[in-house]
Amino acid sequence: MASSFLLFLLIFLSVSSFILLSESQKTSKPNRFVLQLQKDPKTKLYVTNIYKRTPSQKVPFVVDLNGRLLWVTCEKSYCSSTYHAPRCRSTQCSRADSHYCHICSTRDGPGCHNNTCGVMSMNPVTGLTAMSDLAQDVLSIQSTQGSNPGPMVRVPQFLFTCAPSLLLQRGLPSTVQGVAGLGHSPISLPTQLASHFGSAGFAPTFALCLAPKGVMFFGDSPYYMLPNVDITRPLSYTPLIISPLGEYYMEVKSIKINDKDVPIDTALLSINKQGVGGTKLSTINPYTILHHSIFKAVTQIFSKELSAIPQVKPVAPFGACFNSKRFKNSRVGPGVPNIDLVLHDKHVMWRIYGANSLVEAAPGVSCLAFVDGGMKNNGASIIIGAYQMENNLVQFDMARSRLGFSSSLLFYKTSCNNFNFTAIP
Numbered sequence: 001m002a003s004s005f006l007l008f009l010l011i012f013l014s015v016s017s018f019i020l021l022s023e024s025q026k027t028s029k030p031n032r033f034v035l036q037l038q039k040d041p042k043t044k045l046y047v048t049n050i051y052k053r054t055p056s057q058k059v060p061f062v063v064d065l066n067g068r069l070l071w072v073t074c075e076k077s078y079c080s081s082t083y084h085a086p087r088c089r090s091t092q093c094s095r096a097d098s099h100y101c102h103i104c105s106t107r108d109g110p111g112c113h114n115n116t117c118g119v120m121s122m123n124p125v126t127g128l129t130a131m132s133d134l135a136q137d138v139l140s141i142q143s144t145q146g147s148n149p150g151p152m153v154r155v156p157q158f159l160f161t162c163a164p165s166l167l168l169q170r171g172l173p174s175t176v177q178g179v180a181g182l183g184h185s186p187i188s189l190p191t192q193l194a195s196h197f198g199s200a201g202f203a204p205t206f207a208l209c210l211a212p213k214g215v216m217f218f219g220d221s222p223y224y225m226l227p228n229v230d231i232t233r234p235l236s237y238t239p240l241i242i243s244p245l246g247e248y249y250m251e252v253k254s255i256k257i258n259d260k261d262v263p264i265d266t267a268l269l270s271i272n273k274q275g276v277g278g279t280k281l282s283t284i285n286p287y288t289i290l291h292h293s294i295f296k297a298v299t300q301i302f303s304k305e306l307s308a309i310p311q312v313k314p315v316a317p318f319g320a321c322f323n324s325k326r327f328k329n330s331r332v333g334p335g336v337p338n339i340d341l342v343l344h345d346k347h348v349m350w351r352i353y354g355a356n357s358l359v360e361a362a363p364g365v366s367c368l369a370f371v372d373g374g375m376k377n378n379g380a381s382i383i384i385g386a387y388q389m390e391n392n393l394v395q396f397d398m399a400r401s402r403l404g405f406s407s408s409l410l411f412y413k414t415s416c417n418n419f420n421f422t423a424i425p
Helices: 002-028 091-095 189-200 292-305
Strands: 033-039 046-052 057-064 070-073 116-122 129-144 149-163 178-181 205-209 213-218 236-239 248-250 254-257 279-281 288-290 321-323 339-342 349-352 358-362 365-368 370-372 382-384 392-397 402-408
Touching: 057 070, 091 116, 091 129, 116 149, 149 189, 189 213, 254 292, 288 292, 292 365, 292 370, 349 402
Parallel strands: 057 178, 070 149, 279 382, 288 370
Antiparallel strands: 033 046, 033 129, 033 213, 046 057, 046 129, 070 178, 116 129, 129 149, 205 213, 205 392, 236 402, 248 279, 254 339, 288 382, 321 365, 339 349, 358 365, 392 402
16 A cells, blocks of 8 residues: 555656656747847947857857848868758758759868859848858857846757858958848748747747847847836837848838928839839948938938038038037937938837937037938838937837837937846856
């Protein structure tokens, strides 16, 4: 009798331990990740460090919001015991949408294989492209619960391309080894994270919070900045538009300055059958670029509304500059007319305050931080640049096909510099 009871107790404890362990494993699966961003002062591009290879190495990449993949130079000192070059016509090649077998005439090794598939990599600043080897290796990324970094998590078979070093020769910071693409494409960084961790409740969502020491989140909200501010609470939403190239667009219906309509040819604000027009978001363009007619109208009305402040000689590449000593300061930057991007609904507006509309171009000189894009009709009419997104949370929600934006976080007594990167012990 006693032995039967002990046997029952032993089975009960074993089953209970198994259930508790299973539940613990379920809850411990990461559903959010975080990367730190650094603004390169010379190029004004954003750089992040990603851990790759075995043994793990920290590799610096430029962040390209619309990039189709992650590429890195492999020609020198690429050393990893987990590196693999997928064979031509493999599942990995199909996933990368590659049907081209690459031939390499030099040494055999990372970036140079004769029986793998070729994928085009691009320098997003210069537009230079080069055929590259598809490759596969370990990628490690830091998990988070939204307020602090947690343990590193491995993606064992992350797809990327080994690109020739000539792609690094112009336009990019001298410290980087490649580009991390966030675009809506099969092997971009967000897509692969969503694919690998989707069964763990990971949402196909990522968010940018740009600043000199900013942050990027993968997975759904909330996200917190010091002092314990949930920066997702002020988000407004508009439909997210994906171009055939996997680039991120939003619909801007009109522009207001000081609540006054800016006269714009509305045909420029729509994407036509040739894929021309509309409003694209970019981390590669440091400042917002406007089609010439839009630039002219915005500059004229902004200057008119700011007529009490003396204009000074423009500093390239800007068109309207002012004596910054005459500005009054506010929590959200210089006290200047607000610029409102009116989106899909007249009640939904992305408001741009002085901290994002003016930039100090020279001592005592502040300029309207928009650039004349000329009369070309071969791309977006408006490209929202990185400066206009600084200290704004911008969330890309693929599951709901929506773009979230906060406007300036300075209103909430925090900024994108304020993520607590101190790891929880």
